[in-house]
Amino acid sequence: MGEKKIHEDQKYIDGLLQNNAFIIQAIYDTFVPKVVNYIKQNSGSADKAQDVIQDTLLTIYNQASQKKLQLTCPFDAYFFLLCKRKWLNELKKSSNKEVTINEAELSKGDEAQKLAFETSVFDEKQALFTEMFNKLGNACKDLLAATFKIKSMEEVAKSLGVTYAYARKKKSLCIGKLTELVQKSPKFNQLKN
Amino acid sequence: MQDENYILFESYLSEMLSTDEILAFESRLKVEPELNQAFQTYKELSGFLEHKFENEEASKVFQEHLNKISEAHFNKVKSITETKGTTKIHPILKYLVAASIVVLFGIFTYNQFSTPSFSDYNNYETISLTVRSGQDKLLKIAENAFNAKDFAKAEEAFSKLINEDKNNAELKLYRAISNLELDHFEIADGLLEELRTGNSAFKNKAIWYLGLSKLKQKDYNAALVILKSIPEDADDFKQAQKLIDKLD
Numbered sequence: 001m002g003e004k005k006i007h008e009d010q011k012y013i014d015g016l017l018q019n020n021a022f023i024i025q026a027i028y029d030t031f032v033p034k035v036v037n038y039i040k041q042n043s044g045s046a047d048k049a050q051d052v053i054q055d056t057l058l059t060i061y062n063q064a065s066q067k068k069l070q071l072t073c074p075f076d077a078y079f080f081l082l083c084k085r086k087w088l089n090e091l092k093k094s095s096n097k098e099v100t101i102n103e104a105e106l107s108k109g110d111e112a113q114k115l116a117f118e119t120s121v122f123d124e125k126q127a128l129f130t131e132m133f134n135k136l137g138n139a140c141k142d143l144l145a146a147t148f149k150i151k152s153m154e155e156v157a158k159s160l161g162v163t164y165a166y167a168r169k170k171k172s173l174c175i176g177k178l179t180e181l182v183q184k185s186p187k188f189n190q191l192k193n
Numbered sequence: 194m195q196d197e198n199y200i201l202f203e204s205y206l207s208e209m210l211s212t213d214e215i216l217a218f219e220s221r222l223k224v225e226p227e228l229n230q231a232f233q234t235y236k237e238l239s240g241f242l243e244h245k246f247e248n249e250e251a252s253k254v255f256q257e258h259l260n261k262i263s264e265a266h267f268n269k270v271k272s273i274t275e276t277k278g279t280t281k282i283h284p285i286l287k288y289l290v291a292a293s294i295v296v297l298f299g300i301f302t303y304n305q306f307s308t309p310s311f312s313d314y315n316n317y318e319t320i321s322l323t324v325r326s327g328q329d330k331l332l333k334i335a336e337n338a339f340n341a342k343d344f345a346k347a348e349e350a351f352s353k354l355i356n357e358d359k360n361n362a363e364l365k366l367y368r369a370i371s372n373l374e375l376d377h378f379e380i381a382d383g384l385l386e387e388l389r390t391g392n393s394a395f396k397n398k399a400i401w402y403l404g405l406s407k408l409k410q411k412d413y414n415a416a417l418v419i420l421k422s423i424p425e426d427a428d429d430f431k432q433a434q435k436l437i438d439k440l441d
Contacts, residue, residue, distance in 0.1 A: 050263060148242050172202065
């Protein structure tokens with residue numbers, strides 16, 4: 001088997017990545033009403049749907065820019081599954097309501113399921129990484145921000161008033177600290193499995 | 194995990210180790226699962242941080258833009274449902290409503306049997322081009338001119354922009370529309386034809402506008418042929434079908 005064929009709906013992913021008004025509008029006109037209906041029929045409201053959809057599009061944007069997301073199934077199925085998953089997680093968080101979904105009706109082939117699952121894992125990891133980054137001390141946060149924004153370690157050292165060797169070492173230790181925080185979190189171990 | 198290991202990870206990732214050191218490190222990864230796991234997480238976090246800080250601004254701009262479109266979409270939907278739900282007609286108003294219907298029916302019938310024209314269709318939605326930070330003033334000029342229907346100025350800006358960014362299909366579409374408005378059919382049709390045969394997201398839009406261009410040029414047969422080629426899943430399919438009915 002060769003490489004998987006990229007679906008023609010990749011144009012929606014590329015459009016999001018380019019912040020293309022035409023494409024974003026088209027997504028809202030074409031794919032959003034179905035999601036809104038689903039959420040309304042499952043203990044939600046239009047306002048809730050609006051948030052879920054916006055979050056989902058942001059996740060897709062992030063995955064596309066960070067991991068070069070390639071769509072191998074129709075956008076419709078992929079987007080719907082992601083919104084659905086996000087909404088069910090919301091419901092689980094806010095109450096203990098039992099939610100029944102007809103999986104057979106919703107699943108649009110393995111490819112969409114697989115891709116939506118990967119994106120969900122990506123999303124949860126991003127959230128976990130952000131949460132743990134915020135737990136770091138200010139010295140580490142500032143140093144890491146400077147390191148990744150300025151790029152040249154010499155300049156970073158200069159801007160922080162420290163030596164080059166110290167800045168390099170400190171960068172390793174700060175990411176090391178973050179690595180430990182992430183590895184210790186129970187959520188991380190769930191995501192790995 | 195010891196601090197030295199993190200320093201080693203960083204040196205490895207920033208390619209600062211010698212060949213011998215690389216080999217030694219890679220063979221340790223194979224036999225020390227704990228080290229390997231810490232390294233994989235370190236690497237992933239390094240990628241996360243890189244993206245987080247490098248794309249902070251672009252991501253913020255995207256979120257703001259998305260928010261704008263989302264608000265507009267949901268407000269539109271809300272206002273439609275609210276009007277539907279709360280309309281109550283005062284008895285006296287009924288006569289007025291009845292009278293209006295007669296007038297509307299007259300207009301509708303008139304529209305049905307009169308030849309459609311380009312001006313029935315040239316209501317463009319506001320365009321938004323300057324969504325990414327650091328983009329130049331010219332985009333803003335083009336966007337403002339287009340939205341203010343100053344198509345001569347828009348054309349000037351779009352043609353300069355396309356010179357810089359020769360493969361940008363979105364700019365080409367707006368430039369074509371501007372030229373269509375200015376009656377520069379040769380330029381407009383050329384651009385639309387190029388988009389029509391291409392594979393961009395604007396392919397179907399281009400077919401629709403190419404049809405409208407022929408309509409404006411009163412070449413009704415050509416307009417019909419082109420409009421009939423709009424696929425069913427295109428945004429303008431329904432509108433095109435109505436226009437086809439009027440022209441046929």
